[in-house]
Amino acid sequence: MKVTFLGGAGTVTGSKTLIESNGVRVLVDCGQFQGIKPLRELNWEPLPILPSTIDFVLLTHGHLDHCGWLPRLVNQGFKGKIYCTSPTKDITKLILLDSAKIQEEDANRANEGKYSKHEIAEPLYNIDDAESVFPYFRIIKENETISLDAEISAVFTNAGHILGACSITLVLEGKTLVFSGDIGRDDDVLMYAPTKPKKADYIFLESTYGNRIHPEEDVKSLLEAYINNTYSKGGTVIIPSFAVERAQTIMYLLWQLKEEDRIPNIPYIIDTPMGISVLDVFENNKKWHKLSDEDCVAMCKMFFMNSDYQETINMIYDKQPKVVIAASGMITGGRVLSYLERYISLIETTIIIVGYQAEGTRGRKLLDGATDIKIRGKYYDVKANIVEIEGLSAHADQQGLLNWLSELHSKPAKVFLVHGENQPADELRIKIKERFDFNCSIPLMGQEFEL
Structure with a gap:
């Protein structure tokens, strides 16, 4: 053998x-x-x-x-x-x-x-x-x-x-x-x-x-602080996320914060067609997870679920503060790149990294303090606030x-x-x-x- x-x-x-x-x-x-x-x-x-x-x-x-x-x-x-x-x-x-x-x-x-x-x-x-x-x-x-x-x-x-x-x-x-x-x-x-x-x-x-060793973080409190601080500056929060499980976990935590009246009443957007489709997989495989039917329905109502790329463009150019969850998790591709092209050079933007970032990925470079980043053949200055929540791994x-x-x-x-x-x-x-x-x-x- x-x-x-x-x-x-x-x-x-x-x-x-x-x-x-x-x-x-x-x-x-x-x-x-x-x-x-x-x-x-x-x-x-x-x-x-x-x-x-x-x-x-x-x-x-x-x-x-x-x-x-x-x-x-x-x-x-x-x-x-x-x-x-x-x-x-x-x-x-x-x-x-x-x-x-x-x-x-x-x-x-x-x-x-x-x-x-x-x-x-x-x-x-x-x-x-x-x-x-x-x-x-x-x-x-x-x-x-x-x-x-x-x-x-x-x-x-x-x-x-x-x-x-x-x-x-x-x-x-x-x-x-x-x-x-x-x-x-x-x-x-x-x-x-x-x-x-x-x-x-x-x-x-x-x-x-x-x-x-994952830190003993209060993940909800960190999300609350980052969102409220960014909102106070009139900025947008971008969360590059793996579409499977991570996006749904963040949705659940944000829904809890909203229910507890701890984060502002602004648009909360899921901009990953695959992440939206995964919600159906959750629905069809209930024995594999802890989320109840009632919580899933209530959670989903909080979010604008975007599958259409024209809506992505509209969201990108909407100047009001918002929270966007978009794939991919390591920023290697997907719609999150379109948001970063617009927002990564704005000092009022916060980018929250919520998962492992492999060597050489844009996510790893941002965590390592890159001052500029290449997206689709063009370099962008990194002026956004880059933060990490390890407790969501x-x-x-x-x-x-x-x-x-x-x-x-x-x-x-x-x-x-x-x-x-x-x-x-x-x-x-x-x-x-x-x-x-x-x-x-x-x-x-x-x-x-x-x-």
Whole structure:
């Protein structure tokens, strides 16, 4: 049995882990690389193996960095089955269609504006490519064992990260392999706490926040203060947000603040068509989250939900103070760019960063104090107030990751630390060694291990 790390090694994007056993190939996640250019360029490279030789893809959840390379995989010959939970299937469809649309639009803009370095800018994949993935989906229920092969079985258990997110246990050749996926928080506003593994010979553990402890923040009070301070200056609050789970969590918290009469009566806008569509996924998958029907209806009434891009233009040029939640969460694309083109150079603007920002993304650059930022081929001075609320992260922090390992009945042969940049992964390795004395390895991109 052999494992090869094709992505998500030394980085928080592009998750792809290949397991080979007795002629069967299983790919856990098939994510798109984001962030710095050398990583993004990997999206255009073929896999080191033929996609047609992969028998199964198992998706932990529907975020782009875990599912966003599926159209390329199918386009290059994959004909197997893609197993995931029902919410993950619905979210992945939305994510892929949205990603394809954004890439097509970005390519068209680059060609029209002639700011691409290529003679003709092309999207990584288009909407037809995204739709070609859908026939390969197969639904697996939480905690239900399925047989992939005569000697290979899989079980999906709740990971608490976003709607439908799961850890995956593979049993093959008498060994138990556990893939954490992205681990959520025990005290998340909307998601249930992740299920901890009891048995594993090999663990593949995410390390996104392997070197950080989330601060004990009063998230509602911070939102209240930032909104009221910005309103007093006549400014606009822009919250770049992941459309899945994060946007809905922020909506819920803002609704609570409004109900408590703690924030002003100004327009509150959801400007992410995908984020609006995800509300339907919440409605159709009630057992996966804590939000009641009554709260969902009341919450939604507070917001202007914008799907039409002409309305986006109208909102951008409306001078009255407002709060805008717009995708994407790392400011790598989407409608939030249109708002930032207008507002990032205004001192009365506040931009609230509410999630992990991968290396090289605009979000990371803003947090690191960039004085100007490039959007669609043009540089803009950063004069807006850039703030961060870490308490809204959907990832477990170092303590949460350690706690996730705490119920194992016996010591695994090895823990592979993946889906993290090198320093967080190494600091988590040290903590795991100190607390559990587990043997940890931090794989490099493309590295192979015999299990």
